[in-house]
Structure formats: C-alpha cells, structure tokens
Amino acid sequence: MLGFLVQRLLQAVVVIFAMSIIVFLGVYAIGNPIDVMIDPGATQAIRQKLIEQYGLDQPLWQQYWTFLSNVVHGDLGTSMVYNVSVIKLVFSRLPATVELVFVAVMIATLIGIPAGIYAGYRPNSLLARAIMALSVLGFSVPTFWIGMLLVMAFAVNLGWLPSGGRGDVSSFLGLRTSLATVDGWRHVIMPAFNLSLFMMGLLIRLTRAGMVEAMQTDYVKFARAQGLPDRQIVFSHVLRNISIPIVTVFGLELGSTLAFAVVTESVFNWPGIGKLIIDSILQLDRPVMVTYLILVVILFVLINLVVDIVYAQLDPRVRLKGGK
Amino acid sequence: MTKALDVRGLTTRFETRSGDVTAVNNVSFSVERGRIMGLVGESGSGKSVTGFSILGLVEEPGHISGGEVLVEGQDLRALKPEALRKLRGSKVAMVFQDPMMTLNPVLRIGDQMAMAVRVHENMSKRAAWERAREALEIVGIPAAGERLKAYPHQLSGGMRQRVAIATALLHRPAVIIADEPTTALDVSIQSQILAEVRRLADETGTAIVWVTHDLAVISSLADDICVMYAGRIVERGTAEDVIAAPRHPYTVGLIGSVPSLHEPGAHLPQIPGSTPQLANLPSGCPFRPRCPRASDLCATEPPLIETGSHSVSCHRPMEAP
Amino acid sequence: MAKLDWMDAFLKPGTVGSGGYTHLLGTDNVGRDMLSAIFYGLRTSFIIGLSAGALALFVGICIGLSAAYFGGRIEAFLMRIVDLQLSMPAILLALVLVAVLGQGVGQIILALVVAQYAYFARTTHGAATVERSKDYIEAARSTPLPTSRVLFRHLLPNVLPPLIVVATVQVASAIALEATLSFLGVGLPLTEPSLGSLIANGFKYIHTDRYWLSIYPGLFLMVTVVTINLVGDQVRTVLDPRRSR
Ligand SMILES: Nc1ncnc2c1ncn2[C@@H]1O[C@H](COP(=O)(O)OP(=O)(O)OP(=O)(O)O)[C@@H](O)[C@H]1O
Ligand code: SF4
Ligand SMILES: [Mg+2]
Numbered sequence: 001m002l003g004f005l006v007q008r009l010l011q012a013v014v015v016i017f018a019m020s021i022i023v024f025l026g027v028y029a030i031g032n033p034i035d036v037m038i039d040p041g042a043t044q045a046i047r048q049k050l051i052e053q054y055g056l057d058q059p060l061w062q063q064y065w066t067f068l069s070n071v072v073h074g075d076l077g078t079s080m081v082y083n084v085s086v087i088k089l090v091f092s093r094l095p096a097t098v099e100l101v102f103v104a105v106m107i108a109t110l111i112g113i114p115a116g117i118y119a120g121y122r123p124n125s126l127l128a129r130a131i132m133a134l135s136v137l138g139f140s141v142p143t144f145w146i147g148m149l150l151v152m153a154f155a156v157n158l159g160w161l162p163s164g165g166r167g168d169v170s171s172f173l174g175l176r177t178s179l180a181t182v183d184g185w186r187h188v189i190m191p192a193f194n195l196s197l198f199m200m201g202l203l204i205r206l207t208r209a210g211m212v213e214a215m216q217t218d219y220v221k222f223a224r225a226q227g228l229p230d231r232q233i234v235f236s237h238v239l240r241n242i243s244i245p246i247v248t249v250f251g252l253e254l255g256s257t258l259a260f261a262v263v264t265e266s267v268f269n270w271p272g273i274g275k276l277i278i279d280s281i282l283q284l285d286r287p288v289m290v291t292y293l294i295l296v297v298i299l300f301v302l303i304n305l306v307v308d309i310v311y312a313q314l315d316p317r318v319r320l321k322g323g324k
Numbered sequence: 325m326t327k328a329l330d331v332r333g334l335t336t337r338f339e340t341r342s343g344d345v346t347a348v349n350n351v352s353f354s355v356e357r358g359r360i361m362g363l364v365g366e367s368g369s370g371k372s373v374t375g376f377s378i379l380g381l382v383e384e385p386g387h388i389s390g391g392e393v394l395v396e397g398q399d400l401r402a403l404k405p406e407a408l409r410k411l412r413g414s415k416v417a418m419v420f421q422d423p424m425m426t427l428n429p430v431l432r433i434g435d436q437m438a439m440a441v442r443v444h445e446n447m448s449k450r451a452a453w454e455r456a457r458e459a460l461e462i463v464g465i466p467a468a469g470e471r472l473k474a475y476p477h478q479l480s481g482g483m484r485q486r487v488a489i490a491t492a493l494l495h496r497p498a499v500i501i502a503d504e505p506t507t508a509l510d511v512s513i514q515s516q517i518l519a520e521v522r523r524l525a526d527e528t529g530t531a532i533v534w535v536t537h538d539l540a541v542i543s544s545l546a547d548d549i550c551v552m553y554a555g556r557i558v559e560r561g562t563a564e565d566v567i568a569a570p571r572h573p574y575t576v577g578l579i580g581s582v583p584s585l586h587e588p589g590a591h592l593p594q595i596p597g598s599t600p601q602l603a604n605l606p607s608g609c610p611f612r613p614r615c616p617r618a619s620d621l622c623a624t625e626p627p628l629i630e631t632g633s634h635s636v637s638c639h640r641p642m643e644a645p
Numbered sequence: 646m647a648k649l650d651w652m653d654a655f656l657k658p659g660t661v662g663s664g665g666y667t668h669l670l671g672t673d674n675v676g677r678d679m680l681s682a683i684f685y686g687l688r689t690s691f692i693i694g695l696s697a698g699a700l701a702l703f704v705g706i707c708i709g710l711s712a713a714y715f716g717g718r719i720e721a722f723l724m725r726i727v728d729l730q731l732s733m734p735a736i737l738l739a740l741v742l743v744a745v746l747g748q749g750v751g752q753i754i755l756a757l758v759v760a761q762y763a764y765f766a767r768t769t770h771g772a773a774t775v776e777r778s779k780d781y782i783e784a785a786r787s788t789p790l791p792t793s794r795v796l797f798r799h800l801l802p803n804v805l806p807p808l809i810v811v812a813t814v815q816v817a818s819a820i821a822l823e824a825t826l827s828f829l830g831v832g833l834p835l836t837e838p839s840l841g842s843l844i845a846n847g848f849k850y851i852h853t854d855r856y857w858l859s860i861y862p863g864l865f866l867m868v869t870v871v872t873i874n875l876v877g878d879q880v881r882t883v884l885d886p887r888r889s890r
Contacts, residue, residue, distance in 0.1 A: 023741075140874040142821040144828045145863045148848060152860075156852060163852070218425035224381055226440040226491065227413030236439060240430045252732060259734035266829055267848075278829055281744040293741065300732065315430060316475040 008308070012301040019297040020071075023290055024064050067290075076294075077287030081280065086287045090273060090295065096166050097261050097272030099179055103192035104257055104264075105199065112203030113246070119204065120211020121234060131204060138201025143260060147194040147267035154190060161190050164269030191268035195261060199253045206249055210242030244315050251307030255300050326397040328531030329378070329416075329499045330354040334391035336370075336377045343603040347373040347386065349555035355499065355531040355548070360522070362542030362563070363535045364578065365552030366599050371535045372421075374552070375501040378533075379416055380408050396498050414444045417492035421504040423485035427476040433487055434472030440491050459490040464520055482513035489517070493524065501533045506541070518545050539582045543567045551575045554600045554610035561634035571634070571641040573615050609639065673846065673858050682838050683862050687869065689839040693750060694820035697757035701819075702812055704758060705765020710800055712766070713773035724770060727763045735760040739822055743831045753832055757819045768811045772804035813877030817870045824866055840866040 051057050055066055070077065076086045115135075119128040155163035167178045167187035178184025214220060215238065223233045262274035269275070273292060280288035336348035347370045355361045363371050376382050378393050380400060393400040395415050400408055420426045428436055437456035438449055447455070453472060460468035463486045476484055485505055492500050502521070506514040522545060525532050536542055542549060542563070549566040551559040551574065559572040570576045577595035597614035606612050608623040615622065621639045628637050631644050673679060712723040730738070742756035777800070820840075826832030827841025834842070840862050847859025 136874060136878075137871065140817060140821070140870050141867050142825050142828075142870065144825055145844060145866060148844070148851065148859060148863065152851060152856065218420055218422060219428040221381065222418075222420060222426040222488070222491075223428075223439075225379055225412055225418040226443065227409050227411070228439065228443050229409060232439070232443070237428050237431065241428065244430070255732070256734040256736075259737040262736065262740065263825055263829065277740075278831070281740065281831055289741075289744070296737065304732065316432075317429065317477050 008305050012298075012305065015301055016294065016297055020068070020290075020294055021064065023293040023297075024067060025060070076291045079280075079285055079288050081283050081285045081288075086291045089276070089288065090291050093271060093273045093276050095177065096270060097258070097265070097274060099166075099177055100188060100192055100195060100264070100270055100272060101254075101258050101261055103179070103188050104195035104261075105254060106196075107193055108196040108199035108203055108253075108257075109250075111196075112200040113207050115200075116204040116207025117211055117234065117239075120208040121215065121230075123208070123212055128208075132208070135201040135204040138197040138204070143194060143198060144263050144267050146197060147191070147264055150190050150194055151267065162187050164191075164267075166271055191264050191270055194267070195257060195264040198260060199257050202249060202253060203246065206246055207242060210245060211238065214238040214241055240314070244311065247310050247314060248307060251303050251310075254303050255296075258296065258299065327354045327394070328357045328359075328396060329533065330392075330394040330397075331374075331378065332392040332394070334374065334377055334393060335389050336373055336382055336386055337389050338386040340385055340603075345602040347555050347602060348377055351391070351552075351555075351557050353550050353557060353560060355533060357498075357531055358525050358529045359547040360525050360532045360534055360545055361548045361550060362546030363533055363550050363552060364537065364539055364542055366537060368599050368602070369552045370555040371537075371552055372503050375418060375503050375533070375535060378499075378501060379412055379418055380405075381412075410444070413440060413492075413497070414495040415497050416499045416501065417495075417497040418501045418503065419485070419488050419492050419505045422508050423481050423488060423505070424508070426488050427484055429476055431475075432472065433474055433476065433479070437472070437487070437491055437494065441494055444495055455494065456490075459494050460487065462493060462524070463487075463490045464516075465490070482509050482517065485509060485517060486520075489521070493528070493530075496528060497530060499531045499533065501535070503535045504537070507536070507538070514541070521545070539567075539578055551578065554602060554605060556610065556637065558611070558638070559634075559636045565634045569634075569642075569644070571629075571636040571644065572611075572638050573617050573640075573642070574611050576642060577614075673843075679857060679861055682843055683840070683865050686838045686840045686843050686862060687865055689750070689833070689837065690820045690823060690841075690866070690869070693754055693757070693823045693839070694816045697754045697761065697819040697823075698812055698816035700754065701758045701762040701815060702765050702808065704762040705767075706769050706801065706804075706808070708762070709766040709769025709771075710773055710797075710804075712770050713777055714800065720770075723766070727766045727770070730763040731767060735818070735822060736825065739826060740829075740831065743826055748832065748834055750833065750837065753823055753826065756826075757822060760822070761815050761819060764811055764815055765808060768807050769804050772807050773800055776800055776803045810877055810881045813873055813880060817873035817877070820866075820873070821870050840869075 055063055058066070067077070074087070076090075078084065079086050079089050082089055115131045119131045122128050151163050154161045165187060167184035168181040169176055169178045169184065170181050171177075172179070178188060211234075220233055220237060223237050224230075228237075261270075261272060262278060264270065265272045265274035266278055273295075276288060277292045279285070280292070331354065332352050334348055334351045335346065338345045338347055349370075351370075351374055353361065353363075363374065365371050373382065373386070377388050378400070380388070380393075382388055388401070391401065395411070398411075398415075400411065400416070403411070427433070434453050434456055437459065438452035441447065441452040441455050442449070445452075456472055457468045460471055465471055465483065465486050471479065471483070471487070476487075479487065485508075489500075489502075489505065492502075506517055509517070518541065521532065521534075524530060534542065534546060546563045549559075549561065549563050550557050551566070551572060553574050559566060559570065559575045566575060567579065570579055574595070581595065595614060596616075600610055600613075606623070609615070609618070609626045612618045612622045617640050619640060624639075626637050626639045628635055629641060634644075673682065708723055708727065712720040738760040739756045742759055743752060746752040746755060823832055823839060824841030824844065827839050828845045828848070830845065832841055833839045843862035844859050844866070847855075847857075847862065850858050
C-alpha cells in the first residue's frame with residue numbers, strides 16, 4: 001500500500017510536470033495578449049514596456065523556465081486583466097466552485113443512486129421506465145439550456161429563487177461558505193441541481209445496469225435460497241458489488257462536473273473559477289488559463305488516486321502493489 | 325411418519341415470446357428423512373426449474389401453475405410470500421451447480437454465512453460466526469476459523485462448494501436440494517463431497533434431492549431415483565430397481581450410455597435423436613420420436629404403471645423382472 | 646434568410662412583419678425571422694456535428710486499429726494517450742482548443758474531433774483485440790497482403806457494429822458541445838448563427854418577456870439531440886447480439 005502510494009505520487013508529479021509544459025505551450029501559442037490588453041491608441045513605447053514587463057520578448061523556453069522557477073516559489077504570475085496575483089485570484093474564486101460542485105454531486109448521488117437501484121430492481125415497472133426516460137434527458141440535453149429553462153421558470157416567472165449570483169457568506173466550523181446561510185442555499189440550489197443532471201443521469205443508468213445484472217447472478221439466487229429478504233440482498237450483497245463500477249465512474253464524473261461548472265457558472269452568473277476561465281479565455285489572460293488548467297490536472301490526478309484506493313478497499317480481488 | 329418432502333403434481337410454465345413452455349409438468353415424488361433421492365435427466369429436462377419451484381423461487385417469465393409442495397407435511401405453495409421466505413434456508417435449502425458463482429465475491433465467507441444464520445435466528449454476530457465455524461467443520465473444512473475470514477476467490481472450487489453446503493446446513497433443514505453441486509469439480513473432490521453428503525444425510529436425517537445428469541454418480545449415492553424427461557418424471561423407484569431393472573425405454577438408454585454401468589469393452593449405445601424442444605413436443609409420449617419401442621399407441625398420453633414402489637409412465641415399458 | 650428590417654425587431658410569434666411575411670416564431674433583436682434563423686442554425690449544427698463525428702470516427706478507427714494490429718509498445722503508447730484523454734472531460738479539451746485555435750466552423754470541428762476521437766479509438770481497439778485473436782486475422786496476416794488491406798478489409802467490418810452505436814451518440818454530443826461552446830461565446834460568432842449562438846443571443850433577453858428568442862432554438866436543439874440519442878439506443882438494441890436469446 002505504501003509502495004503503491006509513493007509510486008502513484010511520483011507518477012502524479014511527472015504527469016503534472018508534463019501537463020504544465022503542454023498547457024504552457026498550448027496557451028502561449030494563442031495570439032498576442034498585448035493586443036487585447038492595451039488600448040489600440042497607445043504609443044509604441046508603452047507597448048514595448050509592457051511586453052518587457054511580462055517577459056514576452058524572451059524565447060519560449062526561457063519564458064517557461066521563468067514560469068517554472070516562479071512556480072517553485074509559489075508564484076504563478078499576475079493576471080493581465082485584473083492585475084493581481086493569479087494564485088490569489090484563483091483561490092478567491094475556488095470556494096464558490098467547490099461549493100457548487102459539492103452540492104451538485106450530493107444531489108446527483110442522493111437522487112441518482114436510489115433511483116437507479118429502484119429502476120434496476122423493478123425494471124419493468126412504470127416508475128422505472130419514467131426514471132430511465134428522464135435519465136436520457138439528463139445526459140443528452142445540453143446543460144446550459146436546462147439551466148436557462150430553470151431560470152425562466154423559477155426566477156423569472158415564479159420568482160421563487162434568485163436568477164444568479166452567490167448568496168451571503170458566513171462562517172461554519174471555521175469555513176467561509178455560503179452553505180451556512182439560508183440565502184446561500186437559495187442561490188446555490190438551482191445551479192447545483194442544473195449541474196447535477198448529467199452525473200445523475202449517468203449514475204442512474206450505471207446503477208440500474210449493475211442492479212439488473214446483479215439480480216440475475218447465482219449469489220443473489222443463493223442468498224434468496226437462504227431466505228434473505230430482498231431488502232437485505234440488495235443492501236448487503238448487491239450494493240457492495242455494484243459500488244465498484246459506480247465508484248470508478250463517480251471519480252471520473254467528479255472531474256467532469258468540475259469542468260461543466262464552467263457552463264453552469266456562466267448561466268447562473270456564479271462567481272467561481274469556471275466563470276473566471278471563460279473570461280480569461282475571451283481576454284487571453286494567459287497566467288489565469290495556465291493556473292486553472294494545472295489546477296484541474298492536479299485535481300484529476302488526485303481524484304484518480306483516491307478512486308484507485310477506494311476501489312481496492314471495495315474489491316478484495318484487487319491488491320494495490322508498487323511496481324509491476 | 326410424514327415425509328420430509330412430498331411433491332404432488334407440480335407444474336411450472338414459462339411464457340416466452342417464442343411460445344409457452346411447460347418446464348415442469350405434473351411432477352410428483354417424495355423423499356423420506358435421511359434419504360437421498362437422485363433426480364436424473366438430460367440438460368434442459370427441467371431439473372433446476374423443479375428445484376427452484378420447490379423453493380418458490382421461479383423467476384419471470386416463469387410461474388408455478390399448479391401442484392403442492394409439502395415439507396414435513398406443510399404445504400409451501402399455500403404460504404404467503406413472507407412466510408415462505410422464512411422457511412427458505414431454515415426448512416428447505418438449496419445448493420447450486422457452480423461453486424465459483426454462488427458466493428458473493430466481495431464479502432468474506434464468515435459475513436455471508438453469518439448473514440444466513442441471523443436471518444432466521446436472533447443472535448449476536450459473534451455467535452453467528454461461531455455457528456458458521458461449526459458448520460464448516462461439519463463438512464470437513466480444516467482451519468475453519470481462518471477460512472471464515474477469507475474471500476471466496478481465496479478458496480478452491482471444492483472448498484467453496486463445501487462452504488455452500490455448510491451454508492445450506494446451518495439451520496439443519498428438513499430438505500436440501502443440491503443442483504448438480506459436484507459437476508464443476510474434479511473427480512476425487514467430487515467423491516469426497518459425495519461421501520460427506522452421504523454421512524450428513526445419515527447423521528442429521530436431512531432429506532436430500534440430488535440433481536444430476538450423471539447416472540454413475542447417482543447410482544452409488546442415491547437411495548431412490550427419479551428420471552426426468554421433457555419436464556416429466558418418466559420413471560421412479562429405488563436406486564437398485566431403477567438401475568438393475570429399468571422399465572422406461574429412456575432410462576434403458578441412459579443406463580446403456582454410462583460406461584461404468586455397462587459391461588467392460590462393450591460398445592456404448594447412444595440414445596438416438598436430440599433433446600426435445602419443449603416449445604413443440606409431440607402429442608402423447610414426448611420420448612416418442614427417439615424411442616425404439618414406439619408404436620401408434622404412443623401418440624396418446626402414456627399411463628402410469630406402478631409395481632410396488634417402482635413406477636413408470638409408458639405404454640410399452642420393459643417387462644418387470 | 647428573410648430580409649432584415651429594424652422595424653421588425655422583437656416581433657411576437659405569429660405576427661405579420663413589414664414584408665407581409667408571417668413570423669411563426671417571431672423575430673429577434675435585429676428583426677431576423679426566428680424560424681429561418683433556426684433552420685439555418687440547425688443546418689450549421691448538423692454540418693458541424695456530422696463532419697466532426699465522421700472525422701473523429703476516421704481518426705479513432707485508424708488509431709484503434711493500428712494499436713490492435715501492431716500491438717506491443719505502439720499499442721501501449723497509443724492507448725495510454727487515449728485513456729488519458731478519456732479521463733479528461735470533452736468540454737475542457739474543446740474549450741482549450743477553441744481558445745488556442747480561435748473561432749470559426751473549421752476550428753470548432755477540429756476541436757470537437759480532438760475532443761472526441763478517443764471514444765472511437767477505445768471502442769475500435771476493444772472490439773479489434775477480441776477479433777485479433779481469431780483465426781481469420783492470423784491467416785490474413787500470414788499472407789503477403791498489405792497491412793492496410795488486412796486492417797480495413799478484414800478487421801474493420803467486424804468492429805463496425807459497436808462503432809455505429811458510439812457514432813450516433815457522439816454526433817449528438819458533438820452538436821450539444823458545439824451549442825455549449827457557442828453559448829459560452831467561444832464557439833461560432835453570432836454572424837454565423839448556430840443553435841448555440843441563437844440561444845446565447847436569446848439568453849440576453851431572458852429577464853424580459855421575449856422568451857421566444859431563446860426557447861425556440863433551445864427546443865429544436867433538445868429535440869435534435871434527444872432524437873439522435875434515441876435512434877442510437879434503438880440501433881444498440883438491434884445490434885445487441887444478446888437480444889435474440
Ligand atoms: N428463464 C427461462 N425462460 C424461458 N424458459 C426457461 C427459463 N428457464 C428455464 N426454461 C425452460 O425450462 C427448461 C428446463 O430448464 P432447466 O434449467 O430446469 O434444465 P436442467 O434440467 O436443469 O438442465 P441442465 O442440466 O442444463 O441444468 C429449459 O429447457 C427451458 O426451456
Ligand atoms: S410411451 Fe411409447 S414412445 Fe413413450 S417411451 Fe413408452 S414406448 Fe416409447
Ligand atoms: Mg440445471
């Protein structure tokens with residue numbers, strides 16, 4: 001287990017390093033940010049000064065080297081648009097996104113898995129068919145459009161919920177979060193629900209497929225022959241088995257939900273990093289893009305690591321080993 | 325004394341898109357305490373469905389359409405689902421063919437067995453584990469305490485099948501239905517398990533229905549034999565009677581095709597033709613297209629001919645000795 | 646497209662415009678007829694979705710088949726990249742690519758291909774490794790046939806059924822992805838109406854009662870995507886070898 005962890009962490013460092021090069025090169029291949037930043041009427045001298053200030057006249061490898069040594073010192077550069085430290089900028093927006101994604105994942109799990117279990121347990125029932133039809137909508141209809149409908153219905157027409165933005169923030173167990181206030185929940189619930197739909201649809205399908213298959217297995221029949229009630233068979237025998245693929249997809253979808261927060265944050269005007277990245281793409285704010293992407297890569301690597309560990313806990317046939 | 329298991333006119337049908345199928349057709353037999361009854365037949369003859377029907381565990385698109393299943397005199401078919409569930413595992417238990425599949429791969433043996441203990445008896449987890457350990461010892465598993473902590477994939481096939489049998493034994497049921505439990509195992513382990521089962525039946529008084537398509541196994545193990553063909557019992561009697569003096573032409577064919585029941589060196593005759601399609605059986609006797617003794621008469625439903633405890637369902641059975 | 650007329654901006658659905666033309670779904674902020682804009686956008690969406698799907702299919706097949714055919718290091722390397730990409734959400738890849746490549750139909754298609762080819766590569770590779778072990782491939786391989794012939798004549802037909810299913814789903818998701826990118830403002834410019842940019846335009850008026858600017862293009866988008874998915878589901882059932890049992 002320890003060997004496995006060390007090996008995986010080393011791998012993670014390599015992946016993150018490699019990604020940082022790719023991201024850096026990719027992002028820097030985009031047009032000249034100076035053109036976007038300064039007013040077209042500015043003098044050549046001002047222009048030159050800015051280029052030098054951002055080190056844009058250096059060769060690419062040198063820019064990367066400067067970037068890397070700055071990163072080692074905990075400095076990811078300065079936003080070209082907001083003119084503040086990127087780290088500060090990203091971390092000021094991160095809590096809002098984490099909040100949103102957290103609530104969305106909770107909704108997806110708490111609705112998706114029970115619905116999938118039911119649909120798989122009684123696959124021919126009317127309710128199960130309805131659940132499956134809705135799940136198709138959940139992951140085929142584009143998120144932003146559903147989000148828009150939600151705003152139209154609950155904010156514009158009914159006026160029950162605010163149409164966008166994050167609510168009041170207050171402290172809870174030392175954390176500054178909007179989830180500690182009623183206003184915060186009023187703001188988060190609609191975007192979080194919107195964001196949860198894709199993952200919910202997927203979890204429903206996956207859980208149902210696992211249930212249907214598991215209910216046909218011999219070990220379920222054997223458990224029935226022992227007189228175990230169905231409730232116990234589902235919760236003690238089957239869930240444990242189908243949780244293995246669910247955990248895998250859950251991990252992948254966590255990353256995907258984080259990525260899709262970009263869309264939901266734009267629809268609901270949610271002040272998180274998703275909105276930040278869209279703005280920085282539109283304004284060619286390179287340091288922000290680089291930081292965001294590296295952050296996402298780190299999160300992905302971490303999520304995958306956690307998934308592998310949980311996986312091994314759930315499936316006794318899998319053993320975590322360092323090396324081959 | 326009431327019989328441990330008495331099946332009367334049991335009928336199970338499957339309604340499929342390709343037509344209705346009567347997988348178990350008016351099946352009747354009984355087993356007394358401590359006796360082993362062999363249920364023999366080709367693949368698809370309805371042996372497993374018979375077993376599941378006895379436990380009331382037939383799944384869609386199948387349903388039991390008639391008959392009685394008396395366990396120690398109590399009709400299981402008349403019970404409410406919840407009452408029937410409580411008898412499963414405690415009065416009637418079942419063991420399946422493939423030991424690799426019958427245990428849940430992600431739960432420890434002890435947890436699975438303890439669950440089976442506690443569903444019928446109110447006791448602590450520890451006591452249930454202890455009970456499981458004893459059951460493993462009864463079926464001859466060494467270092468039972470260690471085995472309980474293992475996951476199924478850590479045990480061999482023979483070991484797993486013993487675990488399954490031990491699980492079936494936990495509540496000393498009146499009847500165990502063993503659905504080809506040794507088919508997937510190799511011969512030496514198979515004979516060890518058969519010996520254990522024989523001993524268990526003798527010692528505990530449990531009645532056993534041993535399902536198999538292997539007549540050689542059954543002839544050495546069983547006290548009584550039922551021969552099944554296309555969902556029906558075609559011949560029934562004590563093991564000696566059926567093996568030594570078979571009366572149904574199908575049984576004769578079956579015995580003829582088993583090497584160990586045959587004169588050494590002689591040519592092994594096969595039953596001509598192939599297993600019947602249950603969806604379109606001929607009228608009258610289902611064995612008719614393959615039967616060397618068939619006559620026009622056989623297009624009508626064959627009568628049940630009983631001589632003592634030996635009965636056969638045939639128009640022109642072999643002569644009784 | 647119907648003529649533009651500023652006088653005709655924000656006409657309600659069903660109103661007759663100055664040109665004597667009935668605007669069934671109303672007009673937008675610059676007086677364009679919504680219905681014809683939607684049809685135009687639908688066409689753009691289909692062109693993008695289908696060409697991205699076809700190209701991704703082609704690239705994915707080439708990579709998946711090569712990996713399965715050559716095996717060894719090449720296989721390990723190719724599939725490693727594919728797996729890495731599959732663990733990344735398509736939207737993120739597409740977003741970055743569009744940012745790098747800029748806006749326009751060609752750029753979007755390229756971004757979608759890069760974001761989606763991996764699904765085809767994985768499916769092809771999976772099906773092809775199963776086929777690879779079968780005798781007829783060995784037999785074909787031992788004859789002096791050119792590699793490409795073995796790949797496309799012998800291996801491909803056998804991996805096609807699962808690919809068709811993936812393809813329908815991917816076309817739907819390419820259309821949805823394009824709409825999403827355009828909605829976010831990084832896809833097609835408004836001058837090139839696609840369903841996404843039409844909805845984005847309508848979204849500006851969501852707080853007014855001019856619902857038709859966003860609702861109708863959205864409805865068309867939803868119906869399109871769901872229909873393609875349902876067709877895919879149907880195809881899956883028809884092609885499922887277990888079905889006949
Ligand atoms: N789920 C089902 N749907 C439709 N028909 C079924 C189903 N299960 C069983 N049958 C029918 O019941 C018949 C008997 O099946 P069964 O499994 O009892 O045979 P068996 O004697 O146990 O054979 P084997 O030796 O292969 O286990 C089959 O031939 C089939 O026609
Ligand atoms: S009834 Fe006729 S066909 Fe059937 S087994 Fe007897 S003799 Fe053969
Ligand atoms: Mg069977």
